[in-house]
Amino acid sequence: MKLKVLALSLLLSIPLISFKLFSETPWLDKDYVEKRMKGMAPVQGDGPSQWRVIWTEEPSTKATISWTTAKKGSVHKVRYGIRSTGPEEFSNAQEPQRSDAYSSAKGEYYHHARISGLKPSTTYDFEIESDGKKSPVMHFTTAPADDREFRLLFGGDSRTGIVSRGQVNLLMADLSEKDDQLIAFAHGGDYIVSGKSWSQWSTWLSQHELTVAKSGKVLPIIPTRGNHDGGPLYDEIFDTPGGSGKNYFHTMISPKVALVTLNSEISAGGEQQAWLAKTLFDLRPKVRWLLAEYHRPVWPAVKGPGKAKNFWVPLFEKFNLDLAVESDGHVIKRTVPIRNDKKDPTGIVYVGEGGLGVPQRKPKSDRWYLQKPGMTGAGHHVMRVTFGKDKMDYEVVLLDRKQADKHQFLPR
Amino acid sequence: MNDRFLWFLRILIVIQSLGYAAKLVGPSALNSFLLGSMGDPFVTSLDRSVQIFLWFSSAALLGLGFLQPPARSLARRLDFALLGLLAGWSFLLAIFSWLVNPGNPFHATDPAGHAVRYAAPLALILFIAFPGREEESKITWILRWGVAGTFVGHGLCALWMKPSFIDLIVGTMNSFFGDPVLTAGSLDALEEAFAVAASRQAFAEAALPIIAIQDFILVALLLLPGKRIKTVALWMAVWGIVTAMSRMTAYGWDHWHDLALRICNGGIPLFLWCYWKSLDSTKTTS
Numbered sequence: 089m090k091l092k093v094l095a096l097s098l099l100l101s102i103p104l105i106s107f108k109l110f111s112e113t114p115w116l117d118k119d120y121v122e123k124r125m126k127g128m129a130p131v132q133g134d135g136p137s138q139w140r141v142i143w144t145e146e147p148s149t150k151a152t153i154s155w156t157t158a159k160k161g162s163v164h165k166v167r168y169g170i171r172s173t174g175p176e177e178f179s180n181a182q183e184p185q186r187s188d189a190y191s192s193a194k195g196e197y198y199h200h201a202r203i204s205g206l207k208p209s210t211t212y213d214f215e216i217e218s219d220g221k222k223s224p225v226m227h228f229t230t231a232p233a234d235d236r237e238f239r240l241l242f243g244g245d246s247r248t249g250i251v252s253r254g255q256v257n258l259l260m261a262d263l264s265e266k267d268d269q270l271i272a273f274a275h276g277g278d279y280i281v282s283g284k285s286w287s288q289w290s291t292w293l294s295q296h297e298l299t300v301a302k303s304g305k306v307l308p309i310i311p312t313r314g315n316h317d318g319g320p321l322y323d324e325i326f327d328t329p330g331g332s333g334k335n336y337f338h339t340m341i342s343p344k345v346a347l348v349t350l351n352s353e354i355s356a357g358g359e360q361q362a363w364l365a366k367t368l369f370d371l372r373p374k375v376r377w378l379l380a381e382y383h384r385p386v387w388p389a390v391k392g393p394g395k396a397k398n399f400w401v402p403l404f405e406k407f408n409l410d411l412a413v414e415s416d417g418h419v420i421k422r423t424v425p426i427r428n429d430k431k432d433p434t435g436i437v438y439v440g441e442g443g444l445g446v447p448q449r450k451p452k453s454d455r456w457y458l459q460k461p462g463m464t465g466a467g468h469h470v471m472r473v474t475f476g477k478d479k480m481d482y483e484v485v486l487l488d489r490k491q492a493d494k495h496q497f498l499p500r
Numbered sequence: 501m502n503d504r505f506l507w508f509l510r511i512l513i514v515i516q517s518l519g520y521a522a523k524l525v526g527p528s529a530l531n532s533f534l535l536g537s538m539g540d541p542f543v544t545s546l547d548r549s550v551q552i553f554l555w556f557s558s559a560a561l562l563g564l565g566f567l568q569p570p571a572r573s574l575a576r577r578l579d580f581a582l583l584g585l586l587a588g589w590s591f592l593l594a595i596f597s598w599l600v601n602p603g604n605p606f607h608a609t610d611p612a613g614h615a616v617r618y619a620a621p622l623a624l625i626l627f628i629a630f631p632g633r634e635e636e637s638k639i640t641w642i643l644r645w646g647v648a649g650t651f652v653g654h655g656l657c658a659l660w661m662k663p664s665f666i667d668l669i670v671g672t673m674n675s676f677f678g679d680p681v682l683t684a685g686s687l688d689a690l691e692e693a694f695a696v697a698a699s700r701q702a703f704a705e706a707a708l709p710i711i712a713i714q715d716f717i718l719v720a721l722l723l724l725p726g727k728r729i730k731t732v733a734l735w736m737a738v739w740g741i742v743t744a745m746s747r748m749t750a751y752g753w754d755h756w757h758d759l760a761l762r763i764c765n766g767g768i769p770l771f772l773w774c775y776w777k778s779l780d781s782t783k784t785t786s
Contacts, residue, residue, distance in 0.1 A: 358701025
């Protein structure tokens with residue numbers, strides 16, 4: 089009798105435990121993700137879809153709002169204004185400065201409305217309108233012009249694992265919803281398998297909608313080009329960040345925080361290396377936290393080191409970079425601080441390496457630079473970095489919101 | 501065929517095999533292709549098994565070369581099987597390198613660009629299996645086509661300005677003449693370093709199309725029917741070795757496996773040059 093009661097109560101408790109578990113992390117249920125994916129704005133008719141906000145160089149005053157329409161259309165605009173407590177008021181409007189057909193698409197068009205003159209640390213509501221059809225009202229917050237604390241998400245490699253990608257996107261939306269200090273997301277590249285495939289990009293773009301929080305909060309994206317992102321579509325989707333043929337730039341996220349985005353898919357030496365030297369020379373005395381992001385790891389946890397190692401690492405060390413964010417390996421890693429090819433407390437820490445949906449690998453944790461106090465692991469994840477006055481907190485958040493790794497950096 | 505030539509070819513293949521084995525410290529293209537469907541434990545074990553096989557093959561091929569087993573013996577069959585598997589691995593990697601990077605024009609050239617790597621073991625099997633002079637002449641055409649494929653593949657990459665080729669030239673120049681970007685300590689020095697870096701990149705970008713044209717001309721001359729132009733083979737040998745060496749001159753000695761992997765790029769043209777030279781001297785003597 090007692091056994092029966094025990095079995096019955098166990099049976100009853102399973103749905104309760106599941107409910108509790110999934111109510112906080114519903115994206116762990118793949119049916120939920122597929123249901124949410126069915127609700128994404130379709131790329132059809134005249135209306136806008138696949139919306140995104142892009143940050144490149146001056147995110148405290150500028151942003152690019154971009155979207156897709158199924159055909160060329162005739163009247164496109166973004167209406168935006170400072171968020172108020174009352175009904176939405178859009179004091180400004182901007183027509184896209186750049187619109188054209190996506191390469192190799194079936195007539196779909198991209199539109200980039202570059203808006204400027206924004207106020208720092210200010211939340212803006214915006215609504216996209218194409219031929220009378222409107223997007224939902226969404227909002228984003230501009231980067232600060234003062235030394236306040238804020239957070240960024242980092243992650244890379246969303247190229248395969250469509251459902252897993254949806255799961256990570258929903259996690260990001262959830263992290264963003266609950267955190268006003270979280271202001272943007274830097275993607276480390278390899279969005280899709282084939283950079284020339286519009287259908288793959290289209291799926292990625294539609295799924296990017298899942299990163300929008302239920303309140304309508306959009307995390308602006310800071311893009312990096314990966315080895316799978318070759319071809320013209322990358323520039324068409326992200327409005328040619330850093331310039332055509334380059335795709336490297338630096339983002340002053342605040343007066344004290346700079347992110348240098350490099351392109352490991354073009355020549356790492358020559359002009360890019362010289363640009364990096366000049367940029368780091370200029371930024372290092374000004375900022376407290378100096379970060380670099382690029383796709384191919386120079387201190388990899390799985391593969392051999394990227395060819396950029398010889399060109400970039402000496403500069404990272406010369407200018408005392410605070411953190412380098414890498415992708416490509418499909419694992420979780422944090423190296424020991426490295427200088428002159430040795431563990432050195434004054435050295436550079438490299439983190440990554442991509443878990444926005446791709447199948448995960450087993451890291452080669454026997455490599456010297458991944459030994460403790462470094463770490464390795466595997467699992468779909470995002471990295472969250474908090475930039476404070478006295479410290480920079482780094483953590484890795486897994487799909488179930490558990491923390492896979494954390495580390496604290498002090499100003500140099 | 502003269503034993504010395506068979507040894508020459510065998511050593512090239514062994515060095516290439518060692519290069520492939522060392523390269524498997526990271527995941528292979530086959531690993532990347534199968535990762536999604538088979539999972540990491542399977543693909544990692546696959547790579548590890550191939551790596552062990554390659555180490556074993558390298559040693560076994562040397563041993564079998566010394567033994568010179570008779571035709572149809574078990575040892576000879578093992579020799580052929582190892583060479584066949586090496587050719588198969590080189591070919592598979594070239595194909596999967598292309599498949600896992602869809603839309604990437606540089607990787608699309610890999611099946612051609614790696615041709616000499618799988619042509620060499622095949623040719624060695626055939627040289628041993630069909631030792632007649634007439635057959636030798638036909639078999640060398642496999643090598644000629646292999647070299648042609650490699651030069652066409654690399655020529656196309658040069659023509660399309662493969663970024664890593666630019667880095668090889670810039671990195672080599674930095675190694676020989678110093679990298680002013682790394683030593684600049686002031687803004688003025690950085691400006692100067694920027695100019696030097698830009699000029700080195702411009703030089704590389706100007707040189708690559710010329711290199712591409714050179715590669716295509718060499719291929720055309722190598723494939724001329726009824727002709728064996730030794731100078732062309734020698735030129736290709738020097739160029740193949742120089743470009744394979746550039747992995748080390750640009751990135752350091754720890755990139756030895758990148759040279760080992762590409763040893764046939766210059767080694768096979770050198771083999772052809774030596775072989776043709778021996779044919780000419782035989783003709784003169786007779």
